[in-house]
Amino acid sequence: MTNENRDQFKPEDHPNDHFIMTSVVGSYPKPKWLNRMNDLYEQEDGPVDEEDLQEAEDDAARLITNEHERAGLDTVVDGEMRRNEMVEFFADRIEGYEFNGPVKVWGHNTFDKPSVASEVEYDESWLVDEYKFTASVTDRPVKVPITGPYTLASWSFNEAYEDEEALAYDLAELVNEEIEKLVDAGARYIQIDEPALATTPDDHQIVGDCLERIVADIPEDVRIGLHVCYGDYFRIYPDILEFPVDEFDLELANGDYEQLDVFKDPEFTKDLALGVTDVHVAEVESVEEIKENIKKGLEVVPPERLVVSPDCGVKLLPREVAYGKMENMVTAAREVEAELDAGEIDIDAPTPADD
Known part of the structure; x- marks a missing residue:
């Protein structure tokens, strides 16, 4: 059986008959010099102007996209080199949001939590230029991560709407408009990030309604x-199978796959993008370890519906560790494919013949 929606990303020179697509969730460690350029740009009357910063961001995006290629990934991202934070970046580009200063989130980290002060409106494109640049510096398919409307609403102060649900629905219309522009620019792989769903799972119907609009x-x-970050998945499964998406990207390595069985009954009917390296551990897992994690995915879906990636964004890891995890992940996926070709792996997941 083939999976046309996924197999469009299979390289023509792919070495194996089976294809387990390798990807990343999105963020990647920024080069230290880019962080320094951002700091200098933020200084009043500093030595770095907007043109200087854009050149630095272009250089970083080109560098990290190339790093993803060298690791062997089937679909690449620029590592979100132009983005500061997953909500703040988009709120800064949406009419109706304003910023009132940073809020402490964990440890010594802060988040410039925005407020919705008036009805949200679409202004200029958020990601089309980013996508076009990345696509111009690689021959591989580019995945575009975009923060979803539920998280954009949930992680903001709402001062303009009757409730969070109404805000999320309006934001979904804006996300739809942006995705249409990305598609017109050539994008064929869009990832909606909804980490807030894992923290407030009782609102999964709102997320589903937003996705219908998107x-x-x-x-x-x-x-x-x-993409849904680590949480109590049993509280949203199997309801999420009704969501109009092709794949669910789940963070399971961090929990040592304790929740894997959640997705076995009832049958998982979508594609599974499985986290197979733990982004919370600053050590590179061996190829053999990652192969065992990939095989866990084959307990839930057949190979033609499996994608593998790190659990989440890797931006907080040392860069050499992030690269090592990707490189070993690709090697592990290719070895599992070869073993599947040779009939050396028993597949536990339901197959089309069981239908």
Whole structure:
């Protein structure tokens, strides 16, 4: 059996008959010099102007995209080199949001939590230029991560709408508009990030309704994934199978796959993008360890519906560790494919013949 929506990303010179697509969730460690350039840009009357910063961001995006290629990834991202934070970045580009100063989130980290002061409106494109640049410096398919409307609403102060749900629905219309522009620019792989769903799982119906609005009129050959960070997945499964997405990107390595069985009954009917390296551990897992993690995914879905990636964004890891995890992950995926070709792996997941 083939999976046309996923197999469009299979390289023509792929070495094996089986194909387990390798990808990343999005963020990647920024080069230290880019952080320094950002600091200098923020200084009043500093030595770095907007043109200097854009050149530095272009250089960093080119460098990290190339790093993803060298690791062997089937689909690449620029590591979100132009983004500061997953909510703040988008709120800064949406009419109706304003900023009132940073809020402490964990440890010594702060988050410039925005407020919705008036009805949200779409202004200029958020990601099209980023996508076009990344696509211009690679021959590989580019995945575009975009923060979803539920998280954009949930992680903001709401001062303009009757409730969070109404805000999320309006934001979903804006996300839909942005994705349509990305598709027109050539994007064929969009990942909606909804980490807030894992922290407030009782609102999964709102997320589903938002997704219906987001994917309206999006062509079928555009792959839509939903990334949900670690949480109590049993509280949202199997309801999420009704969401209009092609794949669910789940953070399971961090929990040592304790929740894997959640997705076995009832049958998981979507594609599974499985986290197979733990982004909370600053050590590179061996190829053999990652192969065992990949095989856990084959307990839930057959190979033609499996994608593998790190659990989440890797931006907080040392860069050499992030690269090592990706490189070993790709090697592990290719070895598992070869073993599947040779009939050396028993597949526990339901197959189409069981239907």
